Amino acid sequence: MTSIAKKIYKTLSNLRTGIILLLLVGISAALGTFILQRPTTDPAKLQATYAPETLRLLDRLGLTDIFHAWWFLGLLSLLSLSIILVSIDRFPNAWRFYSRPYRQTDSHFRAAVPTKAEFPVRDPESALNASERGLKKLHWPIERITANGHTSLYSERHRFSVMAVYVIHASLLMIFAGGIIDGLFGYNGFLMLQPGQSGNIIETRTGQRKALPFSIKCFSAGQENYADGSPRKWWSKLAVVEDGKDVETKEIVVNDPLVYRGLRFYQASFGSTGQVDGLNLVATSSTGATQSITLAMNKPVELADGSNVTLTEFMPDFFIRDNQVFKRSDDLVNPAFRLEVKRAGSETASTQWLFPAYDKVSQGPDVGYRFTYREIKMGYFTGLEVSHEPGQWLVWAGCILMGAGLFVAFYMVHMRLWITVVPDADGKLVLWIGGQANKNKDRFQQKFEDVVEEIRAELGRALIAPRSAHDHNEKAELELVATK
Amino acid sequence: MATRARVVQMEPTAPARSGNALLVLVGLGVAFLLITALLGAAKSAGPIYNESNLLYVALIFYAGAGALYMGFGVTGVDKYVKFASIATALGFIANTLAVAHRWYLAGRPPFASIYEMLLSFVWTVAGLTLVAEKKLGVKIIGSITMPLAVVCVILMQLLPSEVRPLVPALQSTWLHVHVTLAMLSYAACAVSFALAMMFLIKDHFPSETFLALTSAMVSAIYIAVVATRFEKWGGLSVTAYDAKEKSDIFLGRGVRLFVTVPDLGWLFVMAAAAGLVPLVFWALARLQKNDTYYGVANKAVFIGVLVQVVVLAAFVMRVHDASYPSPFQEGFYPTALAASPFILGGLVSGVFASLLYLMLLWRRSELEELLPNTQTLDRVTYQTICVAFPLLTGMIAAGAYWANRTWGSYWSWDPKETWAAITWLVYAGYLHMRVTRGWRGRRAAYFAILGFGVVIFTFLGVTYLLPGLHAYA
Numbered sequence: 001m002t003s004i005a006k007k008i009y010k011t012l013s014n015l016r017t018g019i020i021l022l023l024l025v026g027i028s029a030a031l032g033t034f035i036l037q038r039p040t041t042d043p044a045k046l047q048a049t050y051a052p053e054t055l056r057l058l059d060r061l062g063l064t065d066i067f068h069a070w071w072f073l074g075l076l077s078l079l080s081l082s083i084i085l086v087s088i089d090r091f092p093n094a095w096r097f098y099s100r101p102y103r104q105t106d107s108h109f110r111a112a113v114p115t116k117a118e119f120p121v122r123d124p125e126s127a128l129n130a131s132e133r134g135l136k137k138l139h140w141p142i143e144r145i146t147a148n149g150h151t152s153l154y155s156e157r158h159r160f161s162v163m164a165v166y167v168i169h170a171s172l173l174m175i176f177a178g179g180i181i182d183g184l185f186g187y188n189g190f191l192m193l194q195p196g197q198s199g200n201i202i203e204t205r206t207g208q209r210k211a212l213p214f215s216i217k218c219f220s221a222g223q224e225n226y227a228d229g230s231p232r233k234w235w236s237k238l239a240v241v242e243d244g245k246d247v248e249t250k251e252i253v254v255n256d257p258l259v260y261r262g263l264r265f266y267q268a269s270f271g272s273t274g275q276v277d278g279l280n281l282v283a284t285s286s287t288g289a290t291q292s293i294t295l296a297m298n299k300p301v302e303l304a305d306g307s308n309v310t311l312t313e314f315m316p317d318f319f320i321r322d323n324q325v326f327k328r329s330d331d332l333v334n335p336a337f338r339l340e341v342k343r344a345g346s347e348t349a350s351t352q353w354l355f356p357a358y359d360k361v362s363q364g365p366d367v368g369y370r371f372t373y374r375e376i377k378m379g380y381f382t383g384l385e386v387s388h389e390p391g392q393w394l395v396w397a398g399c400i401l402m403g404a405g406l407f408v409a410f411y412m413v414h415m416r417l418w419i420t421v422v423p424d425a426d427g428k429l430v431l432w433i434g435g436q437a438n439k440n441k442d443r444f445q446q447k448f449e450d451v452v453e454e455i456r457a458e459l460g461r462a463l464i465a466p467r468s469a470h471d472h473n474e475k476a477e478l479e480l481v482a483t484k
Numbered sequence: 485m486a487t488r489a490r491v492v493q494m495e496p497t498a499p500a501r502s503g504n505a506l507l508v509l510v511g512l513g514v515a516f517l518l519i520t521a522l523l524g525a526a527k528s529a530g531p532i533y534n535e536s537n538l539l540y541v542a543l544i545f546y547a548g549a550g551a552l553y554m555g556f557g558v559t560g561v562d563k564y565v566k567f568a569s570i571a572t573a574l575g576f577i578a579n580t581l582a583v584a585h586r587w588y589l590a591g592r593p594p595f596a597s598i599y600e601m602l603l604s605f606v607w608t609v610a611g612l613t614l615v616a617e618k619k620l621g622v623k624i625i626g627s628i629t630m631p632l633a634v635v636c637v638i639l640m641q642l643l644p645s646e647v648r649p650l651v652p653a654l655q656s657t658w659l660h661v662h663v664t665l666a667m668l669s670y671a672a673c674a675v676s677f678a679l680a681m682m683f684l685i686k687d688h689f690p691s692e693t694f695l696a697l698t699s700a701m702v703s704a705i706y707i708a709v710v711a712t713r714f715e716k717w718g719g720l721s722v723t724a725y726d727a728k729e730k731s732d733i734f735l736g737r738g739v740r741l742f743v744t745v746p747d748l749g750w751l752f753v754m755a756a757a758a759g760l761v762p763l764v765f766w767a768l769a770r771l772q773k774n775d776t777y778y779g780v781a782n783k784a785v786f787i788g789v790l791v792q793v794v795v796l797a798a799f800v801m802r803v804h805d806a807s808y809p810s811p812f813q814e815g816f817y818p819t820a821l822a823a824s825p826f827i828l829g830g831l832v833s834g835v836f837a838s839l840l841y842l843m844l845l846w847r848r849s850e851l852e853e854l855l856p857n858t859q860t861l862d863r864v865t866y867q868t869i870c871v872a873f874p875l876l877t878g879m880i881a882a883g884a885y886w887a888n889r890t891w892g893s894y895w896s897w898d899p900k901e902t903w904a905a906i907t908w909l910v911y912a913g914y915l916h917m918r919v920t921r922g923w924r925g926r927r928a929a930y931f932a933i934l935g936f937g938v939v940i941f942t943f944l945g946v947t948y949l950l951p952g953l954h955a956y957a
Contacts, residue, residue, distance in 0.1 A: 015920050022913055026906045033899040067897040188893060234652055254652035255890050266892045387892035399881040406874040
């Protein structure tokens, strides 16, 4: 590697750089919560909150869309690179430690191990057997190692926990990768449907329109309220239409989307279109005959005597000034309906106004009919959020892997025991037991002493039960030397 | 004989002093309050065992426990802890019954409004106090957690508490998973904060620096309120609140209506000045290298506490159930304490922090004697964060999965999400510095305290200071 490449590698693969990058990411993200961001804020609010020069400066620095700014994504990439490089840097050692456990001891090692104990013994074989029995009782795995005529025991638990930290960082990279895939290949949009309508063009957050590979048809939709009027449930009955056929139907609610071919359709909102779906009236002729009719906007309905009536204007909330009707608001508070009646055989139409809040009967010039208000049905639409997130499976897999990795890293301790029979400083044979753990050393100390106690008991039992004629009546003095 | 190493007991070896007086006082107080509560409940119509009565009983026991724990903190009498534990346990039972009752009435666990979140939080804090005592042997933790529980229950009385049916977005099992993980992780972070503070106390972190930091925090709170709410002629701007609708009054979309409470602004200015005085004397002491100024500063803190209590009382009395004119619209508009949770929280925290500082000042040597050694405190702080971090990770993951099911996007850089991620990064930083760089002791404690500050901002600051999708809690 050239020296520059080496320098870059060294900088990126050390922990301090990683921490600095973490800090920069954190500060940038925090800024993104204090400074109003364009993707989620009304432009008018931005103009109202910041002076024009300030807003221009913020825009230029990318501070009004931090989370999509090139430098923020660059920081995240550098952070990922740093994680990768640090892992590569440290992995070979960890792998060597993991794949080639140090199973046998030499005198230097035995002197250096922090937790150990010794018993004087007569016979190596019976001592090792007793140790095996003790370990088995406490559910430690046992490996017998014979080398150069010398036998020793090795026992360890949870060796894989040394790999946990790499699993954790790999899972974090998986999550980032999922996010990147979604950033590049995923999309999000909105689809508004009225009952009976079907559509396949969604509008994305940036205002673009995108065509889906199939259509969604809405059969019906509705809203259920609680007793106090607040919404309880929004539902839509949808069907996926592919090649003219209804391939899949589902009634969706909030929290339960329709999923088809990687696309998800969420119940996001529900509302009135502000349009009249049907206006129910009773037309009373001058003769007293009544006729029940339903009017839709600009669709003439024929009456019994050949005249026709059309609903030509609708205002959900009106007021009158200078003899003219004006719209006050979009809420259905005080509606006004303008009806045009064309008498049979006549070309001219005359206007009647219907203000149900004041008078259920329409007012206007005499056309032989009066219209009485019965009911109004407003049109409604269902708002669907559509999203395509191909990378999400990587994200969820990464989360699960990270959970497992964290659990192993924090709660599974790598513990090792070595047992061998060697001569001590005075040349007498001793059973040497040593142990080591990579964390929670206090708890390991206790486990170690449990093992030592168990082996001591086994050694005592081995002596009590006669093995051979000359072992009989011998009492070994057991001394425990526990050192730390 | 084998020497068995045992888990290092956290009990200190303080000389035992008999102290029945406090026990009798607290016992009488608890009994008195319980009897009056029972009489009050019996007099009113409706069942005695309802949620608010049970919560009040829990409050009484927590307050008694808090008093006994603080008494232990100051005198070291072991007996206090025993009765404090009993009181905590009794309060915890009452709290559990209150939660159960609300759950039964609402048909779902209490996770859907700030009132319910506080209810769950207090329950968790009480439970964790008992666990920390029995399993970890940290007896003194009750002296911080029980007053915290009392403050939370008092705050709850000001919040709208009706059982509201869930809006569609909250009708999901993921609500329970996400919120439970949030509660557990925040509680663990709170415990790690308490342990880190205890470390600093035991590690001879200078009391003068505690003085400066406490005064700075208190002054910052009052200066912030004055900077944002002080009106011409000395009034204080407060949100108007409609008690019938149980919501703030709005002028337009997202724009709240403010009314002016006359003269209250001056009181806050006074409190800000009172908070700055100790800071000024601390600075003088350092610049002039004259220790007598510290004495003046400490007296100023004591007076400052009294001033703060006066301001708090005045605020409560003037804002609770009153009506004032508004500069924005004609007429008088009602106010309620529920509309100013942030100001109220700031005032109460200021009083609380100042009282804790005074306790430290007057009883530091006894406190240090009572605390376990620094290595143990350091290690247990680390172990607590080892519990909090996976829970935080789980909370963020569950929140992302739930957001994906409800809004079609698992990460939208919403302020609450972003701050939760920042919290996660801070604690990840702590773990890295400790495991890889071997950071121990003071630096680790500072990091743990910073982490909890970020947790508080994520939990409360984002909700009240920054807008976003996470409007529920």
